[in-house]
Amino acid sequence: MIIGAGVMGCACAHRLGEAGFAVTLLEKSLPGAESSAAAAGILGAQSEVSGPGPFFELCLASRQRFREYAQELTALTGVSIGYEDSGVVEVALDPAEGRLSVARAEWMQERGLRVELLDREEARRLEPALTDTMIGASYYPDDHQVDPVALAAALASAADKVGAKFRSAERVRELVFSGNRVTGVMTDGGLLNADRVVVAGGAWSAEIKGVPKLRATVKPMAGQIVQMESRPPLFRHVVYGYKGYVVPRPDGRVVMGSTLEDRGFDKAVTIAGLHRITGMGMEMVPGLQNARFTGAWSGLRPATADGLPLLGASSVEGLYFAAGHYRNGILLTPITALVIRDLLLDKLPEISITPFAP
Ligand SMILES: Cc1cc2nc3c(=O)[nH]c(=O)nc-3n(C[C@H](O)[C@H](O)[C@H](O)COP(=O)(O)OP(=O)(O)OC[C@H]3O[C@@H](n4cnc5c(N)ncnc54)[C@H](O)[C@@H]3O)c2cc1C
Known part of the structure; x- marks a missing residue:
C-alpha cells in the first residue's frame, strides 16, 4: 500500500507492480495534483546541488537514468514526459x-x-x-528538463498498466500497527489492511497519525x-x-x-x-x-530539516518512506522508485541510502 500518488507514489507503484506486488495507492486528492504538478522540471543534479556528498551522488544516479526512463514510460503509456536535452x-x-x-x-x-x-x-x-x-x-x-505535469500523468498511467489500484479522494488518517509492525491504515472510509506501507505523502508525510519519530521531520x-x-x-x-x-x-x-x-x-x-x-x-x-x-x-x-530525503525502511517493520525530496523530487523519481522496489524485494539497493534513513 502506498500513501500519496504524486510522482514518488506513482513511480514506486510502477516499479513494485512490475516486480509482482499487488499495490494500492491512496490519494487524498487526485494523482499528481500537488507538488509534482507544480514543479519546473529541471533535472538539476549539478545546477541545484550545493556541494559534494551522498545527496549529490543520489542526484547524479537519478539523472543518469532519465533518458532511458523517458523512453520506457513513453513505450509503456504513450505519454511523452517532455525530456529535453536542453542543458x-x-x-x-x-x-x-x-x-x-x-x-x-x-x-x-x-x-x-x-x-x-x-x-x-x-x-x-x-x-x-x-x-x-x-x-x-x-x-x-x-543537466536537462522534463515536463512535470506530463511526468506525473505518465507515472500514474504506468502504475495503472502494471496493475496498481488507485483510490482517489481517500485520505489516510492513521497508521495501524500490531506491536512494532505496520498492519494497515485507517482512512476516512475505514480500515484497510496491508503488510507493507510506503509513505509518499510529500509535504504531508509527517501529518499522518502514528508516523514514527523521523530522522528529520517534513x-x-x-x-x-x-x-x-x-x-x-x-x-x-x-x-x-x-x-x-x-x-x-x-x-x-x-x-x-x-x-x-x-x-x-x-x-x-x-x-x-x-x-x-x-x-x-x-x-x-x-x-x-x-x-x-x-x-x-x-x-x-x-x-x-536537514535537506535530505527520507528514503528507505523505517524503525517500524513493514513501513517505508519515499518522501522529503524537497527541491529535487522530479529529478530523484527514477532512483527513488528503484530503491523502494529493491528494499521490498529484500535486495540491497544499488546506491548507498544509509544517509537518507528515515
Ligand atoms: C514551485 C516548485 C518548483 C519545483 N521545481 C522542481 C524542479 O525543477 N526539479 C525537481 O526535481 N523538483 C522540483 N520541485 C520539487 C518536486 O516537485 C517535489 O520534490 C516532488 O514533486 C515531490 O513529489 P511527491 O510525490 O513526494 O509529493 P507530491 O507531489 O506533493 O505528492 C504527495 C501526494 O500525497 C498525497 N497525500 C498526502 N498526504 C496524504 C494522506 N494522508 N492520505 C492520502 N494522500 C495523501 C497528496 O495529496 C499528494 O498528491 C519543485 C517544487 C515546487 C513546489
Missing part, C-alpha cells in the same frame, strides 16, 4: 556570483563532471537571449511559478541564476520560478511572489518582457 546555463550577474560559480566548477570537475566556465561573450554565443550585463556563466551540458515550503509564452521560442537552454530560474519548453511555453516560503500549507500566489519572479526572469533574459503571461501557481515542496 543548463547558470548566469553570474556580479563578481560574488562569479566566484561562487568558479568554486562550484572546481569541485565538480574534480568529480569528473562536465561544466564549462564561460565569459560573457561565450555565454551569449551559446545562448544569445541572455542579458549582456552578466559577468559570465557556467554551462552544465548534462514540512511544506511553498514555491510559486509564473508561466508565459513566447513564440517562436526565444531561447533553448534552461537559465539558472542565484535568485531563480527560467525554463523554456520547446513549444514556446516558459516557466519561471520560484520563491521559497515557509508559510505552512498555504498555496496562495501573491503579488510579491509574481513581482520577484518576473523581475528575476527579465533580468537574466530581457526579451521575456514581451512574452504573453499565461498563468501562475504555487506548490508545496516537501522539505526536511
Whole structure:
C-alpha cells in the first residue's frame, strides 16, 4: 500500500507492480495534483546541488537514468514526459556570483563532471537571449528538463498498466500497527489492511497519525511559478541564476520560478511572489518582457530539516518512506522508485541510502 500518488507514489507503484506486488495507492486528492504538478522540471543534479556528498551522488544516479526512463514510460503509456536535452546555463550577474560559480566548477570537475566556465561573450554565443550585463556563466551540458505535469500523468498511467489500484479522494488518517509492525491504515472510509506501507505523502508525510519519530521531520515550503509564452521560442537552454530560474519548453511555453516560503500549507500566489519572479526572469533574459503571461501557481515542496530525503525502511517493520525530496523530487523519481522496489524485494539497493534513513 502506498500513501500519496504524486510522482514518488506513482513511480514506486510502477516499479513494485512490475516486480509482482499487488499495490494500492491512496490519494487524498487526485494523482499528481500537488507538488509534482507544480514543479519546473529541471533535472538539476549539478545546477541545484550545493556541494559534494551522498545527496549529490543520489542526484547524479537519478539523472543518469532519465533518458532511458523517458523512453520506457513513453513505450509503456504513450505519454511523452517532455525530456529535453536542453542543458543548463547558470548566469553570474556580479563578481560574488562569479566566484561562487568558479568554486562550484572546481569541485565538480574534480568529480569528473562536465561544466564549462564561460565569459560573457561565450555565454551569449551559446545562448544569445541572455542579458549582456552578466559577468559570465557556467554551462552544465548534462543537466536537462522534463515536463512535470506530463511526468506525473505518465507515472500514474504506468502504475495503472502494471496493475496498481488507485483510490482517489481517500485520505489516510492513521497508521495501524500490531506491536512494532505496520498492519494497515485507517482512512476516512475505514480500515484497510496491508503488510507493507510506503509513505509518499510529500509535504504531508509527517501529518499522518502514528508516523514514527523521523530522522528529520517534513514540512511544506511553498514555491510559486509564473508561466508565459513566447513564440517562436526565444531561447533553448534552461537559465539558472542565484535568485531563480527560467525554463523554456520547446513549444514556446516558459516557466519561471520560484520563491521559497515557509508559510505552512498555504498555496496562495501573491503579488510579491509574481513581482520577484518576473523581475528575476527579465533580468537574466530581457526579451521575456514581451512574452504573453499565461498563468501562475504555487506548490508545496516537501522539505526536511536537514535537506535530505527520507528514503528507505523505517524503525517500524513493514513501513517505508519515499518522501522529503524537497527541491529535487522530479529529478530523484527514477532512483527513488528503484530503491523502494529493491528494499521490498529484500535486495540491497544499488546506491548507498544509509544517509537518507528515515
Ligand atoms: C514551485 C516548485 C518548483 C519545483 N521545481 C522542481 C524542479 O525543477 N526539479 C525537481 O526535481 N523538483 C522540483 N520541485 C520539487 C518536486 O516537485 C517535489 O520534490 C516532488 O514533486 C515531490 O513529489 P511527491 O510525490 O513526494 O509529493 P507530491 O507531489 O506533493 O505528492 C504527495 C501526494 O500525497 C498525497 N497525500 C498526502 N498526504 C496524504 C494522506 N494522508 N492520505 C492520502 N494522500 C495523501 C497528496 O495529496 C499528494 O498528491 C519543485 C517544487 C515546487 C513546489
